[in-house]
Amino acid sequence: MIDVQNLSKTYGTFAAVDRLSFKAEAGEVVGLLGPNGAGKTTTMRMLTGFMPPSAGSARIAGYDILNDSLEVRRRVGYLPERVPVYPDMTVQGYIQFWANLRGVRDARRQTERVLESVHLLERRKTLIRNLSKGMRQRLGLAQALVHDPPVVILDEPTIGIDPQQVIEVRQSVRALGEKHTVLFSTHILSEAEQVCDRVIIINHGRILAQGTPATLRQQLQPGDHLYVQISGASSAAGQRLLAEIEGVQQVQPQGIGFHVRAAVRANLRGDIAQRVVQAGYQLEELRPVAMTLEDIFLDLLGREEGA
Protein backbone atom coordinates (compact mmCIF):
# COMPACT_ATOMS: atom_id res chain seq x y z
CA MET A 1 0.00 0.00 0.00
CA ILE A 2 2.90 2.29 0.82
CA ASP A 3 6.12 1.55 -1.03
CA VAL A 4 9.02 3.91 -0.37
CA GLN A 5 12.22 3.57 -2.39
CA ASN A 6 15.37 5.51 -1.51
CA LEU A 7 13.35 8.59 -0.66
CA SER A 8 15.58 11.60 0.03
CA LYS A 9 15.11 15.25 0.85
CA THR A 10 18.11 17.51 0.96
CA TYR A 11 18.35 21.18 1.82
CA GLY A 12 21.65 22.34 0.40
CA THR A 13 24.11 19.84 1.80
CA PHE A 14 21.90 18.88 4.73
CA ALA A 15 20.00 15.63 4.25
CA ALA A 16 16.73 15.78 6.20
CA VAL A 17 15.75 12.40 4.82
CA ASP A 18 18.48 10.13 3.50
CA ARG A 19 17.62 7.23 1.16
CA LEU A 20 14.70 5.93 3.16
CA SER A 21 13.11 2.67 1.99
CA PHE A 22 10.25 0.80 3.58
CA LYS A 23 6.94 -0.81 2.79
CA ALA A 24 3.59 -0.97 4.49
CA GLU A 25 0.99 -3.58 3.57
CA ALA A 26 -2.75 -2.95 3.54
CA GLY A 27 -4.18 -2.86 7.04
CA GLU A 28 -0.83 -2.45 8.72
CA VAL A 29 -0.17 0.14 11.41
CA VAL A 30 3.39 1.33 10.96
CA GLY A 31 5.10 3.62 13.42
CA LEU A 32 7.86 6.03 12.47
CA LEU A 33 9.87 6.37 15.61
CA GLY A 34 12.64 8.86 16.16
CA PRO A 35 13.75 11.85 18.16
CA ASN A 36 12.72 15.36 17.14
CA GLY A 37 14.38 16.40 13.90
CA ALA A 38 14.89 12.81 12.75
CA GLY A 39 13.05 13.44 9.47
CA LYS A 40 9.65 12.03 10.37
CA THR A 41 7.62 15.07 9.38
CA THR A 42 9.62 15.62 6.19
CA THR A 43 9.01 12.00 5.18
CA MET A 44 5.29 12.39 5.79
CA ARG A 45 5.13 15.64 3.89
CA MET A 46 6.65 13.97 0.87
CA LEU A 47 4.24 11.03 1.07
CA THR A 48 1.21 13.32 1.31
CA GLY A 49 2.23 15.27 -1.78
CA PHE A 50 2.97 18.46 0.13
CA MET A 51 6.57 18.62 -1.02
CA PRO A 52 8.41 16.74 -3.75
CA PRO A 53 11.38 14.51 -2.83
CA SER A 54 14.91 15.50 -3.88
CA ALA A 55 15.59 11.94 -5.00
CA GLY A 56 14.02 8.52 -4.87
CA SER A 57 10.37 7.69 -5.23
CA ALA A 58 7.38 6.34 -3.40
CA ARG A 59 4.11 4.76 -4.44
CA ILE A 60 0.90 4.96 -2.48
CA ALA A 61 -1.91 2.59 -3.47
CA GLY A 62 0.00 2.05 -6.71
CA TYR A 63 0.32 5.74 -7.62
CA ASP A 64 3.63 7.56 -7.83
CA ILE A 65 3.78 10.51 -5.42
CA LEU A 66 5.43 12.75 -8.01
CA ASN A 67 3.74 11.79 -11.28
CA ASP A 68 0.26 11.07 -9.93
CA SER A 69 0.25 13.51 -7.06
CA LEU A 70 -3.48 14.27 -7.29
CA GLU A 71 -4.38 10.55 -7.30
CA VAL A 72 -2.16 10.04 -4.26
CA ARG A 73 -3.72 13.00 -2.43
CA ARG A 74 -7.19 11.57 -3.08
CA ARG A 75 -6.15 8.37 -1.32
CA VAL A 76 -4.36 9.79 1.68
CA GLY A 77 -5.77 11.26 4.86
CA TYR A 78 -3.28 13.50 6.63
CA LEU A 79 -3.19 14.98 10.10
CA PRO A 80 -0.26 17.40 10.45
CA GLU A 81 1.44 17.80 13.80
CA ARG A 82 -0.17 21.11 14.75
CA VAL A 83 -3.76 20.22 13.85
CA PRO A 84 -4.64 23.08 11.47
CA VAL A 85 -8.17 24.38 11.83
CA TYR A 86 -10.28 27.37 10.84
CA PRO A 87 -11.34 28.75 14.24
CA ASP A 88 -14.33 30.62 12.83
CA MET A 89 -15.97 27.60 11.25
CA THR A 90 -18.35 25.18 12.87
CA VAL A 91 -17.28 21.59 13.41
CA GLN A 92 -19.66 20.38 10.73
CA GLY A 93 -18.75 23.15 8.28
CA TYR A 94 -15.08 22.35 8.65
CA ILE A 95 -15.41 18.63 8.02
CA GLN A 96 -17.83 19.16 5.17
CA PHE A 97 -15.41 21.62 3.58
CA TRP A 98 -12.68 18.98 3.45
CA ALA A 99 -15.16 16.36 2.26
CA ASN A 100 -16.22 18.63 -0.61
CA LEU A 101 -12.67 19.61 -1.46
CA ARG A 102 -11.74 15.94 -1.74
CA GLY A 103 -14.76 15.25 -3.91
CA VAL A 104 -16.66 13.04 -1.47
CA ARG A 105 -20.10 12.04 -2.71
CA ASP A 106 -22.85 12.63 -0.22
CA ALA A 107 -20.55 14.84 1.84
CA ARG A 108 -23.19 15.65 4.42
CA ARG A 109 -23.89 12.04 5.38
CA GLN A 110 -20.22 11.17 5.33
CA THR A 111 -19.51 14.14 7.59
CA GLU A 112 -22.06 12.98 10.12
CA ARG A 113 -20.73 9.46 10.00
CA VAL A 114 -17.16 10.51 10.68
CA LEU A 115 -18.15 13.00 13.39
CA GLU A 116 -20.10 10.21 15.07
CA SER A 117 -17.02 7.99 15.00
CA VAL A 118 -14.90 10.59 16.81
CA HIS A 119 -17.74 11.46 19.23
CA LEU A 120 -18.15 15.02 18.03
CA LEU A 121 -21.59 14.70 16.44
CA GLU A 122 -23.40 16.48 19.27
CA ARG A 123 -20.87 19.32 18.92
CA ARG A 124 -21.39 19.82 15.20
CA LYS A 125 -22.79 23.34 15.54
CA THR A 126 -19.98 24.49 17.84
CA LEU A 127 -17.41 26.98 16.56
CA ILE A 128 -14.00 25.36 16.43
CA ARG A 129 -12.45 28.16 18.51
CA ASN A 130 -14.53 26.90 21.45
CA LEU A 131 -13.27 23.32 21.31
CA SER A 132 -10.77 21.90 23.79
CA LYS A 133 -7.40 20.72 22.59
CA GLY A 134 -8.41 17.06 22.76
CA MET A 135 -11.55 17.74 20.76
CA ARG A 136 -9.54 19.58 18.14
CA GLN A 137 -7.30 16.55 17.88
CA ARG A 138 -10.34 14.37 17.24
CA LEU A 139 -11.62 16.92 14.76
CA GLY A 140 -8.28 16.72 12.95
CA LEU A 141 -8.63 12.96 12.86
CA ALA A 142 -12.15 13.27 11.45
CA GLN A 143 -10.79 15.60 8.77
CA ALA A 144 -8.21 12.98 7.79
CA LEU A 145 -10.82 10.22 7.58
CA VAL A 146 -13.81 11.93 6.00
CA HIS A 147 -12.99 10.75 2.47
CA ASP A 148 -12.40 7.21 3.71
CA PRO A 149 -8.81 7.05 2.41
CA PRO A 150 -6.98 3.72 2.16
CA VAL A 151 -3.89 5.34 3.68
CA VAL A 152 -3.90 7.51 6.80
CA ILE A 153 -0.83 9.50 7.81
CA LEU A 154 -0.76 10.96 11.32
CA ASP A 155 2.07 13.19 12.50
CA GLU A 156 2.53 12.89 16.27
CA PRO A 157 -1.20 12.63 17.01
CA THR A 158 -0.76 12.34 20.77
CA ILE A 159 1.31 15.45 21.39
CA GLY A 160 -0.01 18.04 23.80
CA ILE A 161 -3.17 16.32 25.01
CA ASP A 162 -3.96 14.90 28.43
CA PRO A 163 -3.24 11.25 29.34
CA GLN A 164 -6.85 10.10 29.14
CA GLN A 165 -7.12 11.54 25.64
CA VAL A 166 -3.78 10.04 24.68
CA ILE A 167 -5.21 6.63 25.48
CA GLU A 168 -8.31 7.37 23.41
CA VAL A 169 -6.28 8.54 20.43
CA ARG A 170 -4.09 5.44 20.64
CA GLN A 171 -7.17 3.26 20.65
CA SER A 172 -8.54 5.10 17.64
CA VAL A 173 -5.28 4.66 15.75
CA ARG A 174 -5.24 0.98 16.64
CA ALA A 175 -8.83 0.65 15.42
CA LEU A 176 -8.00 2.44 12.17
CA GLY A 177 -5.72 -0.44 11.28
CA GLU A 178 -8.75 -2.63 10.64
CA LYS A 179 -9.75 -0.66 7.56
CA HIS A 180 -6.83 1.57 6.67
CA THR A 181 -3.10 1.44 6.30
CA VAL A 182 -1.78 3.75 8.97
CA LEU A 183 1.58 5.48 9.11
CA PHE A 184 2.04 7.43 12.25
CA SER A 185 4.98 9.11 13.87
CA THR A 186 5.88 9.42 17.49
CA HIS A 187 8.90 9.93 19.65
CA ILE A 188 7.37 7.98 22.51
CA LEU A 189 8.57 4.40 22.41
CA SER A 190 5.97 2.75 24.54
CA GLU A 191 3.36 4.28 22.27
CA ALA A 192 4.89 2.72 19.18
CA GLU A 193 5.07 -0.58 21.04
CA GLN A 194 1.39 -0.47 21.99
CA VAL A 195 -0.06 0.73 18.74
CA CYS A 196 2.06 -0.51 15.86
CA ASP A 197 2.29 -3.76 13.99
CA ARG A 198 5.67 -2.62 12.82
CA VAL A 199 8.10 0.02 13.99
CA ILE A 200 10.64 1.88 11.89
CA ILE A 201 13.26 3.64 13.93
CA ILE A 202 14.84 6.59 12.17
CA ASN A 203 17.42 9.16 13.11
CA HIS A 204 19.19 11.79 11.02
CA GLY A 205 16.90 10.80 8.14
CA ARG A 206 18.08 7.20 8.01
CA ILE A 207 16.52 3.93 9.13
CA LEU A 208 18.29 2.46 12.12
CA ALA A 209 16.11 -0.60 12.47
CA GLN A 210 12.69 -1.90 11.58
CA GLY A 211 10.47 -4.80 12.53
CA THR A 212 7.67 -5.78 14.86
CA PRO A 213 8.17 -4.54 18.39
CA ALA A 214 8.87 -8.15 19.46
CA THR A 215 11.48 -8.93 16.79
CA LEU A 216 13.14 -5.58 17.30
CA ARG A 217 13.57 -6.39 20.91
CA GLN A 218 14.95 -9.82 20.07
CA GLN A 219 17.28 -8.73 17.29
CA LEU A 220 18.67 -5.69 18.91
CA GLN A 221 19.10 -6.84 22.43
CA PRO A 222 22.85 -7.15 22.54
CA GLY A 223 23.75 -10.18 24.66
CA ASP A 224 21.80 -11.71 27.52
CA HIS A 225 20.32 -9.68 30.32
CA LEU A 226 19.57 -11.52 33.55
CA TYR A 227 18.31 -10.64 36.95
CA VAL A 228 20.06 -12.55 39.72
CA GLN A 229 19.22 -12.49 43.40
CA ILE A 230 21.50 -14.17 45.92
CA SER A 231 21.03 -14.58 49.64
CA GLY A 232 23.79 -15.22 52.14
CA ALA A 233 26.35 -12.99 50.48
CA SER A 234 27.12 -9.32 50.95
CA SER A 235 26.38 -7.13 48.02
CA ALA A 236 30.05 -6.62 47.18
CA ALA A 237 30.83 -10.31 47.45
CA GLY A 238 27.89 -11.23 45.24
CA GLN A 239 28.93 -8.73 42.65
CA ARG A 240 32.51 -9.98 42.64
CA LEU A 241 31.37 -13.57 42.32
CA LEU A 242 29.11 -12.88 39.36
CA ALA A 243 31.67 -10.72 37.61
CA GLU A 244 34.18 -13.59 37.63
CA ILE A 245 31.91 -15.88 35.63
CA GLU A 246 32.99 -16.40 32.04
CA GLY A 247 31.12 -14.22 29.54
CA VAL A 248 29.72 -11.77 32.07
CA GLN A 249 30.41 -8.23 30.94
CA GLN A 250 28.72 -6.09 33.52
CA VAL A 251 27.10 -6.52 36.93
CA GLN A 252 25.01 -3.77 38.44
CA PRO A 253 23.14 -3.82 41.74
CA GLN A 254 19.41 -3.58 41.09
CA GLY A 255 17.07 -3.60 44.07
CA ILE A 256 18.10 -6.47 46.28
CA GLY A 257 19.68 -8.36 43.38
CA PHE A 258 21.88 -7.71 40.37
CA HIS A 259 21.39 -6.89 36.73
CA VAL A 260 23.86 -9.02 34.79
CA ARG A 261 24.77 -8.35 31.20
CA ALA A 262 26.62 -11.11 29.43
CA ALA A 263 27.64 -12.32 26.00
CA VAL A 264 25.31 -14.92 24.59
CA ARG A 265 26.73 -18.43 25.23
CA ALA A 266 25.51 -21.89 26.08
CA ASN A 267 24.78 -22.85 29.67
CA LEU A 268 25.36 -19.39 31.12
CA ARG A 269 22.53 -19.72 33.59
CA GLY A 270 23.66 -23.18 34.65
CA ASP A 271 27.12 -21.82 35.36
CA ILE A 272 25.76 -18.96 37.40
CA ALA A 273 23.63 -21.31 39.50
CA GLN A 274 26.55 -23.68 40.03
CA ARG A 275 29.00 -20.98 41.08
CA VAL A 276 26.56 -19.40 43.51
CA VAL A 277 25.86 -22.71 45.19
CA GLN A 278 29.56 -23.71 45.22
CA ALA A 279 30.36 -20.47 47.06
CA GLY A 280 27.89 -21.49 49.76
CA TYR A 281 25.20 -18.94 48.93
CA GLN A 282 21.61 -19.49 47.93
CA LEU A 283 20.17 -18.59 44.56
CA GLU A 284 16.83 -16.92 45.20
CA GLU A 285 16.00 -15.77 41.71
CA LEU A 286 17.41 -16.07 38.19
CA ARG A 287 15.40 -14.76 35.29
CA PRO A 288 15.92 -13.10 31.90
CA VAL A 289 15.30 -9.36 31.71
CA ALA A 290 13.52 -8.12 28.56
CA MET A 291 14.82 -4.79 27.36
CA THR A 292 12.15 -2.25 26.59
CA LEU A 293 12.16 -0.48 23.26
CA GLU A 294 13.29 2.51 25.25
CA ASP A 295 16.56 0.78 26.10
CA ILE A 296 17.00 -0.47 22.56
CA PHE A 297 16.37 2.94 21.19
CA LEU A 298 18.85 4.69 23.41
CA ASP A 299 21.32 1.94 22.71
CA LEU A 300 20.89 2.36 18.95
CA LEU A 301 21.18 6.11 19.13
CA GLY A 302 24.26 5.79 21.28
CA ARG A 303 25.88 3.33 18.90
CA GLU A 304 25.16 5.58 15.95
CA GLU A 305 26.63 8.60 17.59
CA GLY A 306 29.69 6.62 18.64
CA ALA A 307 30.27 5.33 15.10
Add this chain to the structure above:
Amino acid sequence: MNGTWVVFRREVGQYFASPIAYLIAAALLLVTGLYFNADLTFSVGTKPAEPALIPLLLSFAMVFCAPLLTMRLLAEERREGTLELLLTAPVSDGAIVLGKFLSAWFYYTILLALTFIYQIILVSITQPDMGHTMAAYIGIWLYGGATLAVGILFSAITENQIVAAFLSIALLFILWMGELIGQIITNLELAEVVRQLTLIGHFTSSFAVGLIRAEDIAYYAGITALMLFIAIRVVESNRWR
Protein backbone atom coordinates in the same frame (compact mmCIF):
# COMPACT_ATOMS: atom_id res chain seq x y z
CA MET B 1 -12.96 23.41 -11.16
CA ASN B 2 -14.64 21.71 -8.24
CA GLY B 3 -11.77 22.86 -6.00
CA THR B 4 -12.21 26.49 -7.03
CA TRP B 5 -15.91 26.30 -6.26
CA VAL B 6 -15.44 24.68 -2.84
CA VAL B 7 -12.77 27.20 -1.82
CA PHE B 8 -14.91 30.04 -3.18
CA ARG B 9 -17.92 28.92 -1.16
CA ARG B 10 -15.95 28.63 2.04
CA GLU B 11 -14.40 32.07 1.64
CA VAL B 12 -17.70 33.75 0.82
CA GLY B 13 -19.13 32.05 3.89
CA GLN B 14 -16.24 33.43 5.94
CA TYR B 15 -16.87 36.97 4.68
CA PHE B 16 -20.48 36.85 5.75
CA ALA B 17 -20.05 34.79 8.90
CA SER B 18 -18.13 37.60 10.55
CA PRO B 19 -19.71 40.89 11.58
CA ILE B 20 -16.80 42.69 9.92
CA ALA B 21 -18.30 42.20 6.47
CA TYR B 22 -21.45 43.99 7.55
CA LEU B 23 -19.51 46.75 9.30
CA ILE B 24 -17.48 47.36 6.15
CA ALA B 25 -20.67 47.53 4.10
CA ALA B 26 -22.22 49.95 6.58
CA ALA B 27 -19.10 52.14 6.63
CA LEU B 28 -18.98 52.16 2.83
CA LEU B 29 -22.60 53.25 2.60
CA LEU B 30 -22.03 55.96 5.23
CA VAL B 31 -19.01 57.42 3.43
CA THR B 32 -20.48 57.20 -0.07
CA GLY B 33 -23.80 58.50 1.26
CA LEU B 34 -22.16 61.63 2.66
CA TYR B 35 -20.25 62.09 -0.57
CA PHE B 36 -23.39 61.64 -2.67
CA ASN B 37 -25.28 64.07 -0.49
CA ALA B 38 -22.54 66.68 -0.83
CA ASP B 39 -22.54 66.30 -4.61
CA LEU B 40 -26.31 66.65 -4.76
CA THR B 41 -26.40 69.87 -2.74
CA PHE B 42 -23.47 71.23 -4.74
CA SER B 43 -25.12 70.36 -8.05
CA VAL B 44 -28.54 71.82 -7.36
CA GLY B 45 -29.21 74.54 -9.91
CA THR B 46 -25.63 74.65 -11.20
CA LYS B 47 -24.87 71.34 -12.99
CA PRO B 48 -26.14 67.80 -13.40
CA ALA B 49 -25.12 65.31 -10.71
CA GLU B 50 -21.80 63.59 -11.46
CA PRO B 51 -22.71 60.28 -13.18
CA ALA B 52 -19.47 58.53 -12.19
CA LEU B 53 -19.44 59.89 -8.65
CA ILE B 54 -19.13 56.65 -6.66
CA PRO B 55 -16.79 54.87 -9.13
CA LEU B 56 -14.46 57.89 -9.06
CA LEU B 57 -14.40 57.83 -5.27
CA LEU B 58 -13.73 54.08 -5.28
CA SER B 59 -10.91 54.43 -7.79
CA PHE B 60 -8.99 56.08 -4.97
CA ALA B 61 -10.53 54.17 -2.05
CA MET B 62 -9.64 50.76 -3.50
CA VAL B 63 -5.94 51.56 -3.08
CA PHE B 64 -6.56 51.14 0.65
CA CYS B 65 -9.65 48.93 0.72
CA ALA B 66 -8.56 46.13 -1.62
CA PRO B 67 -5.57 45.18 0.59
CA LEU B 68 -7.81 45.15 3.65
CA LEU B 69 -10.32 42.88 1.95
CA THR B 70 -7.69 40.40 0.76
CA MET B 71 -4.86 40.45 3.32
CA ARG B 72 -6.37 37.56 5.27
CA LEU B 73 -6.95 35.18 2.38
CA LEU B 74 -3.62 33.37 2.07
CA ALA B 75 -1.55 34.89 4.90
CA GLU B 76 -3.88 33.42 7.50
CA GLU B 77 -3.82 29.97 5.90
CA ARG B 78 -0.08 30.02 6.10
CA ARG B 79 0.09 31.23 9.68
CA GLU B 80 -2.52 28.73 10.91
CA GLY B 81 -0.91 25.85 9.03
CA THR B 82 -4.07 25.09 7.08
CA LEU B 83 -2.16 25.80 3.87
CA GLU B 84 -0.37 22.48 4.41
CA LEU B 85 -3.71 20.67 4.40
CA LEU B 86 -4.95 22.63 1.39
CA LEU B 87 -1.81 21.77 -0.53
CA THR B 88 -2.28 18.07 0.24
CA ALA B 89 -5.90 18.10 -0.94
CA PRO B 90 -6.52 16.79 -4.44
CA VAL B 91 -6.87 20.25 -6.00
CA SER B 92 -4.41 22.35 -7.96
CA ASP B 93 -2.67 25.35 -6.42
CA GLY B 94 -4.30 27.49 -9.09
CA ALA B 95 -7.78 26.39 -8.01
CA ILE B 96 -7.08 27.49 -4.43
CA VAL B 97 -5.82 30.95 -5.42
CA LEU B 98 -8.56 31.43 -8.00
CA GLY B 99 -11.30 30.42 -5.57
CA LYS B 100 -10.01 32.92 -3.01
CA PHE B 101 -9.71 35.69 -5.58
CA LEU B 102 -13.22 35.11 -6.88
CA SER B 103 -14.63 35.20 -3.36
CA ALA B 104 -13.03 38.60 -2.73
CA TRP B 105 -14.28 39.88 -6.06
CA PHE B 106 -17.75 38.54 -5.30
CA TYR B 107 -17.83 40.36 -1.97
CA TYR B 108 -16.62 43.53 -3.69
CA THR B 109 -19.35 43.14 -6.30
CA ILE B 110 -21.96 43.03 -3.55
CA LEU B 111 -20.52 46.18 -1.96
CA LEU B 112 -20.60 47.85 -5.36
CA ALA B 113 -24.19 46.77 -5.90
CA LEU B 114 -25.18 48.38 -2.59
CA THR B 115 -24.15 51.78 -3.93
CA PHE B 116 -26.70 51.48 -6.72
CA ILE B 117 -29.08 52.92 -4.19
CA TYR B 118 -27.82 56.38 -5.14
CA GLN B 119 -28.77 55.76 -8.76
CA ILE B 120 -32.25 54.79 -7.63
CA ILE B 121 -32.48 58.07 -5.70
CA LEU B 122 -31.22 60.02 -8.72
CA VAL B 123 -33.67 58.37 -11.09
CA SER B 124 -36.53 59.33 -8.78
CA ILE B 125 -35.61 63.02 -8.68
CA THR B 126 -33.98 63.72 -12.05
CA GLN B 127 -32.98 62.17 -15.36
CA PRO B 128 -29.40 60.92 -14.93
CA ASP B 129 -27.23 59.62 -17.79
CA MET B 130 -27.54 55.91 -16.98
CA GLY B 131 -25.30 54.78 -19.86
CA HIS B 132 -22.48 56.93 -18.52
CA THR B 133 -23.00 55.58 -15.01
CA MET B 134 -23.10 51.95 -16.13
CA ALA B 135 -19.84 52.35 -18.05
CA ALA B 136 -18.22 53.82 -14.95
CA TYR B 137 -19.53 50.94 -12.82
CA ILE B 138 -18.26 48.32 -15.27
CA GLY B 139 -14.91 50.11 -15.22
CA ILE B 140 -14.65 50.25 -11.44
CA TRP B 141 -15.73 46.63 -11.22
CA LEU B 142 -12.79 45.56 -13.42
CA TYR B 143 -10.51 48.07 -11.68
CA GLY B 144 -11.50 46.54 -8.33
CA GLY B 145 -10.73 43.04 -9.59
CA ALA B 146 -7.21 44.14 -10.52
CA THR B 147 -6.58 45.75 -7.12
CA LEU B 148 -7.90 42.67 -5.31
CA ALA B 149 -5.53 40.49 -7.37
CA VAL B 150 -2.64 42.67 -6.17
CA GLY B 151 -3.88 42.15 -2.61
CA ILE B 152 -3.99 38.37 -3.07
CA LEU B 153 -0.44 38.34 -4.38
CA PHE B 154 0.95 40.03 -1.28
CA SER B 155 -1.21 37.89 0.97
CA ALA B 156 0.53 34.89 -0.61
CA ILE B 157 3.98 36.33 -0.06
CA THR B 158 3.90 36.76 3.72
CA GLU B 159 2.16 35.13 6.66
CA ASN B 160 1.78 38.50 8.36
CA GLN B 161 -1.48 40.15 7.37
CA ILE B 162 -0.33 43.66 8.25
CA VAL B 163 2.78 43.31 6.12
CA ALA B 164 0.65 41.94 3.28
CA ALA B 165 -1.72 44.91 3.49
CA PHE B 166 1.10 47.41 3.73
CA LEU B 167 2.99 46.04 0.73
CA SER B 168 -0.10 45.91 -1.46
CA ILE B 169 -1.08 49.45 -0.48
CA ALA B 170 2.42 50.54 -1.49
CA LEU B 171 2.23 48.87 -4.90
CA LEU B 172 -1.34 50.05 -5.55
CA PHE B 173 -0.41 53.56 -4.52
CA ILE B 174 2.48 53.56 -6.99
CA LEU B 175 0.18 52.24 -9.73
CA TRP B 176 -2.29 54.95 -8.82
CA MET B 177 0.21 57.79 -8.45
CA GLY B 178 1.79 57.03 -11.80
CA GLU B 179 -0.91 59.23 -13.28
CA LEU B 180 0.44 62.21 -11.38
CA ILE B 181 4.00 61.38 -12.40
CA GLY B 182 2.86 61.16 -16.01
CA GLN B 183 1.45 64.66 -15.77
CA ILE B 184 4.74 66.31 -14.84
CA ILE B 185 6.94 64.50 -17.37
CA THR B 186 7.76 66.92 -20.19
CA ASN B 187 8.59 64.22 -22.74
CA LEU B 188 5.14 63.52 -24.12
CA GLU B 189 5.79 59.98 -25.39
CA LEU B 190 7.29 58.90 -22.09
CA ALA B 191 4.45 60.52 -20.19
CA GLU B 192 1.96 58.57 -22.28
CA VAL B 193 3.77 55.29 -21.61
CA VAL B 194 3.74 55.94 -17.86
CA ARG B 195 0.09 56.85 -18.02
CA GLN B 196 -0.78 53.67 -19.92
CA LEU B 197 0.78 51.62 -17.14
CA THR B 198 -1.24 53.12 -14.32
CA LEU B 199 -4.54 51.99 -12.85
CA ILE B 200 -6.42 55.24 -13.21
CA GLY B 201 -4.87 56.10 -16.58
CA HIS B 202 -7.27 53.47 -17.89
CA PHE B 203 -10.18 54.74 -15.85
CA THR B 204 -10.55 58.51 -15.46
CA SER B 205 -10.44 59.37 -19.14
CA SER B 206 -12.41 56.36 -20.41
CA PHE B 207 -14.81 54.47 -18.14
CA ALA B 208 -15.35 57.53 -15.93
CA VAL B 209 -16.50 59.62 -18.89
CA GLY B 210 -18.74 56.87 -20.19
CA LEU B 211 -16.38 55.14 -22.62
CA ILE B 212 -15.89 51.38 -22.73
CA ARG B 213 -12.69 50.61 -24.63
CA ALA B 214 -11.19 47.18 -25.31
CA GLU B 215 -7.69 48.37 -24.38
CA ASP B 216 -8.81 49.36 -20.90
CA ILE B 217 -10.59 46.07 -20.34
CA ALA B 218 -7.47 44.28 -21.58
CA TYR B 219 -5.32 46.29 -19.17
CA TYR B 220 -7.32 45.36 -16.07
CA ALA B 221 -7.73 41.74 -17.18
CA GLY B 222 -4.00 41.62 -17.84
CA ILE B 223 -3.05 43.03 -14.44
CA THR B 224 -5.45 40.59 -12.76
CA ALA B 225 -4.11 37.60 -14.67
CA LEU B 226 -0.49 38.57 -14.08
CA MET B 227 -0.98 39.07 -10.33
CA LEU B 228 -2.88 35.79 -9.96
CA PHE B 229 -0.24 33.95 -11.96
CA ILE B 230 2.53 35.20 -9.68
CA ALA B 231 0.41 34.46 -6.60
CA ILE B 232 -0.05 30.84 -7.75
CA ARG B 233 3.71 30.50 -8.23
CA VAL B 234 4.30 31.92 -4.77
CA VAL B 235 1.86 29.45 -3.20
CA GLU B 236 3.55 26.67 -5.14
CA SER B 237 6.93 27.75 -3.77
CA ASN B 238 5.75 26.71 -0.30
CA ARG B 239 6.36 23.17 -1.49
CA TRP B 240 10.03 23.80 -2.09
CA ARG B 241 10.94 24.93 1.39
